Amino acid sequence: MKKPIVLASLFLMGCGQATFHADWLQEKAPEVYQTRFETSKGDFELEITRDLSPNAADHFYQQVKHHFYDNTLFYRVVPNFVVQFGHMDSTKTINTWDRFKVKDEIVKASNVKGALSYARAGVDSRGNHLFINLKDNKRLDTIYYNKVRGFPAFGKVMKGMEVVEKLYSGYSNETMKIYDSLAVNRKEFLKKFPKLDAIKKAYIIKQK
Numbered sequence: 001m002k003k004p005i006v007l008a009s010l011f012l013m014g015c016g017q018a019t020f021h022a023d024w025l026q027e028k029a030p031e032v033y034q035t036r037f038e039t040s041k042g043d044f045e046l047e048i049t050r051d052l053s054p055n056a057a058d059h060f061y062q063q064v065k066h067h068f069y070d071n072t073l074f075y076r077v078v079p080n081f082v083v084q085f086g087h088m089d090s091t092k093t094i095n096t097w098d099r100f101k102v103k104d105e106i107v108k109a110s111n112v113k114g115a116l117s118y119a120r121a122g123v124d125s126r127g128n129h130l131f132i133n134l135k136d137n138k139r140l141d142t143i144y145y146n147k148v149r150g151f152p153a154f155g156k157v158m159k160g161m162e163v164v165e166k167l168y169s170g171y172s173n174e175t176m177k178i179y180d181s182l183a184v185n186r187k188e189f190l191k192k193f194p195k196l197d198a199i200k201k202a203y204i205i206k207q208k
Contacts, residue, residue: 020066020096029054029061033207034158037069038200041167044160045205046116052109053154055102056118056126060154061204068097068128069202073190076176077169077197081137084119085199086129102126107150111140114161115153122146132157132164168195 035046050057063069068087076084087097103124111117115133118126123146133140133153140151157164171193182189190196 024062024066025100027062029057030207033061034205035064035202036205037202039163040197040200042160042163044163045158046155047158048155053105053152055105056152056154059102064202064204069199072199074167074197075182076173077167078172079169080135082131082133083164083167084129084131097128104148105152107141107152109153111137111151111153114157116155117151117153120148120151123148134165167197170195
């Protein structure tokens with residue numbers, strides 16, 4: 001199974017996820033909406049603009065609305081680059097959310113500091129993993145990898161960027177060496193990386 005990545009080797013698993021319903025995938029996001037992420041380091045808020053990447057904005061709206069990111073890890077935090085998070089549960093996502101990918105779109109907004117984008121592994125592979133840029137990473141707007149160009153940013157941190165910057169980054173890329181084990185045994189993964197921060201819950205707070 002390919003792992004979502006940023007660049008050649010860039011780039012959780014929760015408990016008690018709600019039963020998945022495929023009709024959730026028909027829900028269209030508002031043109032602009034805001035979400036709050038309550039984390040082990042504090043809260044931050046994202047504003048999503050649908051026009052920047054409609055497929056991504058819809059998918060993220062569906063996932064947040066149905067508590068997909070609750071109790072998941074910031075499993076990769078690379079200083080001066082990105083914070084990455086998502087969901088990898090071999091029983092709860094591969095047979096449900098993971099079956100449905102976000103179709104590729106052109107890049108309209110840049111991967112500047114605080115911008116949110118989906119990770120990907122190739123053509124039409126965006127799905128369960130995202131990253132927030134910790135600095136201006138404009139090269140990610142045009143980089144060509146696995147037959148796809150660029151990572152379309154579709155939202156940005158509007159409040160609490162200092163919280164994002166405080167997420168534990170001491171492991172950097174080390175977590176990716178045994179990333180697949182997160183889907184098998186979260187407790188064992190956390191024994192190796194006990195300082196990782198987590199999302200307690202994420203939810204929509206405003207929509208237009």
